[in-house]
Amino acid sequence: MTASPPPSPRVDEAACADTVARLRAHREPRTLVVGNPNTGKSTLINAVAGTRLKVGNWSGVTVEKREAHLKRGEQTIHLLDLPGAYSLSPHTPEELITRTALLDEAPDVLLNVVDAGNLERNLYLTLQLLEFRVPMLLALNLVDEAKNKGLEVDAAALSQELGVPVVETVGVKNIGTAGLLDATLSRAQIGHPLRYPEAIETAAADLEDKMAALATLPPHAYRYLALSLLEGDPSLRGRLSATGHTPLVDAADAHRAALELGGFDPLIEIAEARYARAGDIARRAVPNAELKLTLTERLDKLALNPWLGIPIFLGLVLLVFRLTFTIAAPFVDLIGGPLQDVASGWAVSLLGGIPLLKDVVVGAIIPGVGTVLSFLPTLLVLYLAMSFLEDSGYMARAAFLADRTMRGLGLDGRAFIPLILGFGCNVPAVYATRTLERKSDRVLVSMILPFMSCSARLPVYVIFSAALFPKAGAWVVWSMYVLGMAVAFAFAWVLRKTSLPAEGSGVLLELPPYRFPAWKVMWTHAARRTASFAKRARTTVLATVAVVWVLLSIPAVNGQKFGEVPPAQSLFGRASQAVSPIFSPLGFGNWQATGALVPGFIAKEVVVGTLGQIYLGEEAKRAAPLGLVAGLQQTALSTWEAVKTSVQALPTLIALPSLGADSSAEQKTPLAKALAKAFTPAAGLAYLVFVLLYTPCVATIGAMQAEHGRRMAWMTVAYEMGIAWVAGLLVYQIARHFL
Amino acid sequence: MTVSPSDVTLSTLKPGEAAHVVALDSKHPLRRRLLELGFIRGAKVDVVRLAPMGDPVHLRLGNTDLALRAADLVGVTVRRS
Numbered sequence: 053m054t055a056s057p058p059p060s061p062r063v064d065e066a067a068c069a070d071t072v073a074r075l076r077a078h079r080e081p082r083t084l085v086v087g088n089p090n091t092g093k094s095t096l097i098n099a100v101a102g103t104r105l106k107v108g109n110w111s112g113v114t115v116e117k118r119e120a121h122l123k124r125g126e127q128t129i130h131l132l133d134l135p136g137a138y139s140l141s142p143h144t145p146e147e148l149i150t151r152t153a154l155l156d157e158a159p160d161v162l163l164n165v166v167d168a169g170n171l172e173r174n175l176y177l178t179l180q181l182l183e184f185r186v187p188m189l190l191a192l193n194l195v196d197e198a199k200n201k202g203l204e205v206d207a208a209a210l211s212q213e214l215g216v217p218v219v220e221t222v223g224v225k226n227i228g229t230a231g232l233l234d235a236t237l238s239r240a241q242i243g244h245p246l247r248y249p250e251a252i253e254t255a256a257a258d259l260e261d262k263m264a265a266l267a268t269l270p271p272h273a274y275r276y277l278a279l280s281l282l283e284g285d286p287s288l289r290g291r292l293s294a295t296g297h298t299p300l301v302d303a304a305d306a307h308r309a310a311l312e313l314g315g316f317d318p319l320i321e322i323a324e325a326r327y328a329r330a331g332d333i334a335r336r337a338v339p340n341a342e343l344k345l346t347l348t349e350r351l352d353k354l355a356l357n358p359w360l361g362i363p364i365f366l367g368l369v370l371l372v373f374r375l376t377f378t379i380a381a382p383f384v385d386l387i388g389g390p391l392q393d394v395a396s397g398w399a400v401s402l403l404g405g406i407p408l409l410k411d412v413v414v415g416a417i418i419p420g421v422g423t424v425l426s427f428l429p430t431l432l433v434l435y436l437a438m439s440f441l442e443d444s445g446y447m448a449r450a451a452f453l454a455d456r457t458m459r460g461l462g463l464d465g466r467a468f469i470p471l472i473l474g475f476g477c478n479v480p481a482v483y484a485t486r487t488l489e490r491k492s493d494r495v496l497v498s499m500i501l502p503f504m505s506c507s508a509r510l511p512v513y514v515i516f517s518a519a520l521f522p523k524a525g526a527w528v529v530w531s532m533y534v535l536g537m538a539v540a541f542a543f544a545w546v547l548r549k550t551s552l553p554a555e556g557s558g559v560l561l562e563l564p565p566y567r568f569p570a571w572k573v574m575w576t577h578a579a580r581r582t583a584s585f586a587k588r589a590r591t592t593v594l595a596t597v598a599v600v601w602v603l604l605s606i607p608a609v610n611g612q613k614f615g616e617v618p619p620a621q622s623l624f625g626r627a628s629q630a631v632s633p634i635f636s637p638l639g640f641g642n643w644q645a646t647g648a649l650v651p652g653f654i655a656k657e658v659v660v661g662t663l664g665q666i667y668l669g670e671e672a673k674r675a676a677p678l679g680l681v682a683g684l685q686q687t688a689l690s691t692w693e694a695v696k697t698s699v700q701a702l703p704t705l706i707a708l709p710s711l712g713a714d715s716s717a718e719q720k721t722p723l724a725k726a727l728a729k730a731f732t733p734a735a736g737l738a739y740l741v742f743v744l745l746y747t748p749c750v751a752t753i754g755a756m757q758a759e760h761g762r763r764m765a766w767m768t769v770a771y772e773m774g775i776a777w778v779a780g781l782l783v784y785q786i787a788r789h790f791l
Numbered sequence: 792m793t794v795s796p797s798d799v800t801l802s803t804l805k806p807g808e809a810a811h812v813v814a815l816d817s818k819h820p821l822r823r824r825l826l827e828l829g830f831i832r833g834a835k836v837d838v839v840r841l842a843p844m845g846d847p848v849h850l851r852l853g854n855t856d857l858a859l860r861a862a863d864l865v866g867v868t869v870r871r872s
Contacts, residue, residue, distance in 0.1 A: 106831070170854040173829055320815075323826035348856075358843045452858045456844040465847075558863050560828075563849065563856040589806035766872040 063107060065763035070188035080121070080130045083236055084153055086181060087165030088174050089136030090445075091417055092193045095167055095573050096223035097133045098341050102231055105133075121429035124233055132157065139174075140180050140276070141285045144390050145490050148287065154184060161240045162188040163232075166222075167200035168205045169565070171338060175330035178214065179246050183276040187240035188216045191232060192496035195220045201346050203338050215243035224570045239610040245275065248325050252318060255282055262300055269297070269392060282308055282318045348445075348565040355449050367471055368446070372437045376430055376476055377703065382697035392422045397678025404677060411615055412601055415635075420597030421590075424655050424751075427477070430507060431585055434476045434669055438484075445568030447487075451561055461544045462554030465489075465561065467497050471540070474504030475533075479746055480581060482755035495760050496552045497543060499768050502748035503540035505533050506657040512743050519727035519734070520736040528737070532744050539775065585751065592750050596654045600624065600662075619666045633684035638742065638777070638783040639735030649742070655749045660723075667726040733791040738784035745776035792822035794868055798847075800842055804838045809872050811835055812837070816866030821859075836869065 060654055097105065101120035110117045118133040129651040135146035142148035153159075164181055179187060192207055211218040216240040247253065257276035263269050269277060274690040280288045281304035289301050311318050323429035329609050338505045398416045403410040439456030441447050447469055467651055473481035481501050485494040492673055514533050517525035548554060603624035618626050619645070628647030645667045652659035678686075731739065747753070747769045758766040798813050812834045815822055829852050830836075839849040839856070849859045 106819070138824070141823055141827070145823055173855050176829070177825060268808050308851060317817075319823065320826065324831045327829055352839075352849075352856075356840060356842070356849065358841070361843050385832050452842055452849065455858070455860070553800075559847065559858075559860050560821055560824060560848070560863070561858040563858060565856075696866050704830060 063209075077275045079239060080128045081160040082130045082132060082157060082161050083161045084159040085131060085133045085163045085165060086150060086154070086177070087136060087193075088138055088167065088170075088177055090562065091136070091138060091165050091167040091170075091174065092223045092567075093133070093165045093460060095118070095192055095570045096221060096229065097131070098190065098570070098573050098576065099223050099226050099229040101131055107728075111266060116402050117479050122233060124237070124522075127237070130240045131236065137177065139177055141280065142287055149281070154181075154246050154276075155270060156427040158270070159184075159186050159272075161236050162186050163191060164188055164216075165191045165193050168192045168195045168259045168368070169201050169203055171203075171205065171210075171325070172330045172334040175333055176257050176326050179326045179329060180276070182214065182216075182243045182245045183279060185242055185275070189232075189236045190214065190216050190218045191221045191239045192218050192227075193221045193223055195226075196222050196225070199409045204340070206337045206339065210333065213336055214245075216241045224568075226429075229262060231539065238771070244263070246329050248279075249321055250314075251311055251314070251316060252279075252282060252321060252325075255304075255311065255318075258303055258307070259300065261721055262303060266297070266300070268295075274380040276306075279322060282317060282423050283322055284308055291692070298434045346565065351566050352449070355446070356452065361366065361449075361453050364451055372434070373476065375437055378701040379698050380429035380433045382694040386690050387428070388423060388426035390686060392418055394678060394683040397676060398683055398691060401679065408545045408615060411605075412598065416597050416601030417594065420600070420651075420654070420658070421594055421663060423658055423661060424593045425586065427508065427655075428582055428586060430580055431480070432479055432582045434473075435480060435581050436574055438473060438480070439574040439577050440569055443567070443574060445564045445566045447592075448561055448563050452563065455561075461496075461541065461549050463497070463544075464559040465492055467493060470497050471504055473580060474501045474506060476507055478502055478504065478752040479504045479585060479755045482759055483581070485759065490555050492555050495764060498756055498760060499547060499552075499764070499771070500540040502545045502752055502768065502772060503536045503543065503745060505536040505744055506656070508749065509744060511657045513740055515721075515724060516727060516736050516740050518732075519724040520731060520733045528740070532740060535741065535779075536744050539779065543771075543775070565769070570719070590752065593654050596651070596750065604626070625666075634777075635742075635780075637784070638738045638780040639788065640731060640742075642730060644730065645739060649746065652743065653747060653750060655745060659743060663727070664723050667723060667730070732786035732788070734784050737787050737791070738780040742776045742780040742785045745772060746780055747776075749770050793838065795870070796833075798868050798870050800865050801850075801867040801869050802861050804871070806838050806840045806871070809835060809837045810869035811872055812867060812872050814868040817862070817869075820846035821863055822866075826856065828855065830867065835868075835872065 066286055072350060085093065085097060085166060097120075098116065099120060104120040106119055108117045108604075116135070120131045120133075122129045122131060134150040140147070140151045140154065142151050154162075162181055162184070164178055166178060166766050172733065178190065190210070192210065193207060195205065198205060205220075207218040207220050217235060217236050219228055219232055221232065223229065234347045246254070256275065256278040257279060263274045263277065266772045277288070277292075281292070283300065286307075288304040289304075289420040292298075292301050313776060316369075321627045354360060358363075391446040395418050399413045399418065400410060401414060419562060441450075450469060451465035451474075452775065453465070454468035457469050458465055461467075466489075467485075470481045470484040473484050481504070482498050485497045485501075488494045488497065491703045509532070510529070514525075517528040520529050528642065604622045605615040605617065606623040607614065607621060608623050609617070612621065624647060625643060628643040628650070632641045632643045632646040635646050640646070644663065644738070648659045648662040727736070752763050794814050799810075801810065804810055812832055813819055814832070815825060815830055818833050819825065834852060837851040841849050842858070845861075847860045850857045850859060850866060
């Protein structure tokens with residue numbers, strides 16, 4: 053290690069005064085919030101901005117953009133929270149966003165969030181940030197956690213060393229957050245930038261002079277740009293070359309070549325100088341660092357144990373699903389059953405005079421949209437549980453445990469997490485692919501995700517196995533899950549060999565310390581994700597349901613009235629009959645089965661609903677009118693029942709779930725009887741395989757389109773239709789000889 | 792710190808062993824990232840444990856816990872401490 057050079061005394065007083073004056077004049081000073089991943093930045097920002105935090109996406113990329121406008125006295129502050137970054141040489145889309153914002157967003161202030169328990173590594177980014185001529189304020193976060201580790205950080209000494217004010221904060225407990233904003237504005241300072249070995253300083257000064265002569269680059273970034281070019285940062289070279297700064301890049305390359313000729317690698321020298329300085333500052337600010345055995349280490353002895361690690365992981369996954377289904381199921385039944393009945397009753401009372409409107413609301417919109425909305429409780433609980441595992445630091449451990457298994461597909465352990473989520477619901481799972489670093493990995497995992505059998509497909513399996521395989525129902529359900537996984541991995545392997553080869557190599561995971569997540573942050577994340585799902589129910593699903601209803605109402609035979617046709621003679625029925633020969637080789641060439649697959653596109657559980665509607669006639673239209681008071685009473689009663697059932701189910705969480713649990717109960721239902729007549733066992737099996745593998749639901753396609761674009765989403769739809777057809781054909785043609 | 796014949800690659804260390812970084816292969820796919828996370832000459836690395844199937848490897852560098860695959864540890868030369 054080289055001795056650290058003394059802190060540079062060349063604080064540009066004039067520039068400082070200038071910037072502070074500019075801040076005062078500027079009506080909405082732009083504060084960029086920067087920090088390493090896992091420094092508690094999200095919690096801190098939530099504490100500061102709370103509900104005023106607006107979340108969107110950065111244009112063109114699916115990385116969260118979080119901003120807030122806050123009033124402080126007469127001034128409005130524009131707060132822009134940037135994604136976590138270890139450094140400013142971008143390795144992930146998140147880090148690229150952070151750097152681009154620092155270069156382009158004309159920041160007035162930087163709010164640098166630092167983990168007090170990991171000062172040395174966090175200071176690496178801090179020293180890089182000090183290379184921008186922008187006033188900075190340092191939030192020394194998680195001081196309580198550091199104290200528990202035995203680390204007592206001297207904020208005054210840290211402030212002295214860096215030349216910027218330091219505010220101690222604990223985001224979770226809201227300590228130090230109130231004064232943070234005032235401090236950001238009034239006290240932020242341009243700190244002491246690090247001085248590098250002379251050879252690098254000379255080269256950097258020359259590049260800065262060249263930039264000053266150009267007047268096209270932002271002056272606050274000259275020093276950062278010069279040093280990054282000397283480090284040979286490939287993405288920055290690309291960006292500058294593309295914007296007509298090739299002479300600058302060439303000059304930097306010449307400097308680099310000259311330095312390397314002298315046995316001096318600027319990349320290593322700069323990193324070493326920063327760490328030497330960071331270590332030096334850390335020693336001054338944390339004089340008697342003596343680490344205690346932390347909770348994290350004790351937990352990891354269990355969670356990452358060679359023998360217990362995987363069983364614990366599987367146990368946790370099981371617990372999440374049990375939690376999701378047990379806690380949420382009564383509310384799903386509530387929304388799908390009693391609440392829909394009440395809504396139908398009211399609709400009949402209100403719209404009784406307009407039969408057509410009544411029919412579309414009661415017969416299509418309430419059951420269609422209602423079914424989709426009935427999944428909201430499941431999703432909310434699933435998202436909360438997943439947020440807990442993510443924010444607590446466990447997900448990184450799960451990735452560590454799964455890495456070896458995922459390697460065969462050129463993926464790393466992190467890819468395992470979205471796949472597990474896919475068993476709950478494919479939609480959040482597609483969004484969870486954001487945690488993967490490489491674009492090709494995100495696309496690959498999204499494309500195989502729909503094969504992971506989501507919970508919406510379970511009702512279809514359950515009713516078919518009850519109807520056709522009363523003795524082996526559990527095995528049928530189980531084999532659907534296994535088949536889905538097998539097809540997912542096989543398809544991934546094919547994609548890797550053909551259109552999506554693995555990019556790059558090298559896998560690095562950080563295992564952050566375990567933390568108890570902030571309830572507020574978990575809740576905001578989960579509520580936001582659930583709300584975006586509900587939004588789709590209002591738009592896409594509503595539209596599709598209405599279309600299916602119209603198609604079921606249009607008579608295809610002369611002499612019948614709109615809305616009064618038996619399903620088989622409706623346009624829907626006739627169209628299904630026309631398409632059904634395609635499925636004859638798969639054993640289920642009847643129009644009812646084929647027709648039900650179409651609305652299954654909206655949500656797979658609708659397959660059961662549609663089969664019910666077709667086979668069992670038009671019960672939905674028979675809803676009775678209901679008064680306001682009676683409806684409210686019924687709602688309150690059913691809600692109370694749901695809460696009671698949910699709470700009573702809690703003690704059963706640790707019990708093992710039984711596969712196809714409800715099959716005996718479903719056995720006697722009229723629909724099961726009708727299915728037993730309409731399908732042979734082999735045809736039923738082929739139908740289930742088709743339902744498992746054919747196009748993902750509209751919500752999943754929407755998520756894919758949002759993440760990876762329209763083309764990829766529709767390609768997946770096409771591939772999966774093909775695979776489902778071939779798999780259904782194989783299953784039927786083989787199974788019919790045995791069943 | 793220059794490479795000496797007694798130096799080994801990080802992949803040869805067993806759980807519980809510690810070493811100091813001597814050099815980082817110039818072609819290492821994670822070179823830049825490793826430098827930024829503190830794999831600089833002289834830095835102390837502890838091998839904490841291996842994942843259940845022997846790979847990846849849980850390392851500790853200062854106060855940071857990391858996991859790297861054994862294949863990526865080959866490019867890191869260390870001196871046992």
